[in-house]
Amino acid sequence: MLRDVLIYLSENNAARKFSMHAPGARAMARRFVAGETVDDGINAAKALATAGFGISLDCLGESVKSREEASHAGDTYVELLERIATEMLPDGTPLRDSTNVSLKLTQMGQDIRSDHAHDDQSSPSAPWPRPDNWPIIDRGGYDEAFLRANLGRVLDVAKRHGIFVRFDMESSLYTQRTLDFFQSLWNAGTNNIGVVLQSYLTRTAHDVNSANLQSVRVRICKGAYKEPEPVAYQEKSRVDSNYVQVMQTLLSDGNYPGIATHDEAMIQATKDWAKAKSIPTSAYEFQMLYGVRRDLQNQLLREGDRVRIYVPFGEAWYAYLMRRMAERPANLFFIVNAVLIESPFGGLMGKGKHK
Numbered sequence: 077m078l079r080d081v082l083i084y085l086s087e088n089n090a091a092r093k094f095s096m097h098a099p100g101a102r103a104m105a106r107r108f109v110a111g112e113t114v115d116d117g118i119n120a121a122k123a124l125a126t127a128g129f130g131i132s133l134d135c136l137g138e139s140v141k142s143r144e145e146a147s148h149a150g151d152t153y154v155e156l157l158e159r160i161a162t163e164m165l166p167d168g169t170p171l172r173d174s175t176n177v178s179l180k181l182t183q184m185g186q187d188i189r190s191d192h193a194h195d196d197q198s199s200p201s202a203p204w205p206r207p208d209n210w211p212i213i214d215r216g217g218y219d220e221a222f223l224r225a226n227l228g229r230v231l232d233v234a235k236r237h238g239i240f241v242r243f244d245m246e247s248s249l250y251t252q253r254t255l256d257f258f259q260s261l262w263n264a265g266t267n268n269i270g271v272v273l274q275s276y277l278t279r280t281a282h283d284v285n286s287a288n289l290q291s292v293r294v295r296i297c298k299g300a301y302k303e304p305e306p307v308a309y310q311e312k313s314r315v316d317s318n319y320v321q322v323m324q325t326l327l328s329d330g331n332y333p334g335i336a337t338h339d340e341a342m343i344q345a346t347k348d349w350a351k352a353k354s355i356p357t358s359a360y361e362f363q364m365l366y367g368v369r370r371d372l373q374n375q376l377l378r379e380g381d382r383v384r385i386y387v388p389f390g391e392a393w394y395a396y397l398m399r400r401m402a403e404r405p406a407n408l409f410f411i412v413n414a415v416l417i418e419s420p421f422g423g424l425m426g427k428g429k430h431k
């Protein structure tokens with residue numbers, strides 16, 4: 077119930093405006109967001125890389141409705157990629173050895189309607205295989221040419237520097253169009269890109285097979301949006317069992333999958349499968365979110381696993397933060413208390429109890 081309310085609020089404009097200007101809101105966001113500027117993102121990435129983690133930097137933003145805003149996001153990614161390509165760690169190791177980027181297509185223009193009727197086509201000639209039972213009809217109508225140009229310059233810089241770009245996955249309204257768009261780039265020879273698939277979607281086993289057949293790199297996660305039946309499994313046990321099944325297929329037949337989860341049962345299942353099939357730890361990586369289960373992140377690193385941290389930064393932190401609350405409503409208490417600790421009230425649990 078609380079999860080549903082938080083996910084609803086994550087998409088609500090009035091709540092966003094109110095929350096982003098509420099006193100202490102920025103301080104709350106800092107628990108899960110590295111900061112607001114490219115510098116903040118780069119500094120967090122350097123610290124994590126020095127500790128031995130891989131990083132995926134994400135400049136926050138989604139559901140962008142204007143070309144100016146989408147172009148600005150494109151500019152920021154170009155700047156970010158140039159910085160990743162030139163920055164060094166204190167020991168002289170290039171930052172790009174450990175760091176890639178993640179982005180959302182609706183941040184780059186996939187939600188912007190076309191001005192011209194003849195541009196209104198969201199079905200490329202060679203689409204990603206669509207499952208027969210997928211009930212969502214793509215409403216189409218976005219300016220694909222704009223998205224292609226805006227993202228294209230980002231992908232060009234990434235390619236020039238040999239940096240991998242992951243397309244995050246958004247709600248099921250965007251699944252097919254995201255995969256179709258990905259497929260068109262892939263077919264045209266852009267191969268430093270990868271997708272995200274979500275184990276709560278009933279179509280995901282199908283998509284994992286399509287990805288594996290083409291050696292497309294997949295990040296598998298459970299999924300962070302509110303999705304209806306029959307598009308998505310509703311029970312946690314079903315989401316989890318599907319996660320284990322597709323994780324096994326990815327480890328056995330996929331191309332360097334990212335196993336994105338903080339769920340210890342999923343992590344153990346991954347380690348067990350890798351061991352049983354003699355799959356080396358260099359053939360996959362665990363991925364976790366900045367600020368979530370740092371104990372587990374460090375433990376996996378100590379055990380010799382590869383761990384990549386997804387590091388978000390930027391001013392558009394509201395929707396991201398609300399989804400993190402929805403995943404674990406106890407975070408509400410955790411971060412409110414963290415803010416109060418800095419205040420004259422000294423926190424609900426007393427000063428200094430939460431680090």
Ligand code: FDA
Pocket residue numbers: 243244245246272274297298299300301336337338339340342363364365368369385386399400401403404407
């Ligand atoms: P689950 O939700 O079952 O949580 C297991 C345990 O993990 C909890 O009991 C708690 O201990 C801990 N935990 C989980 N979330 C927490 C939080 N926010 N705060 C504190 N503790 C938490 N989704 C999506 O739809 N599209 C995407 O592109 C991505 N990308 C992505 C990248 C990476 C690197 C990660 C780790 C996750 C995503 N996600 C995502 C989010 C994902 O779909 C999912 O919502 C969260 O990872 C939570 O699911 P878990 O697998 O952690 O399990």
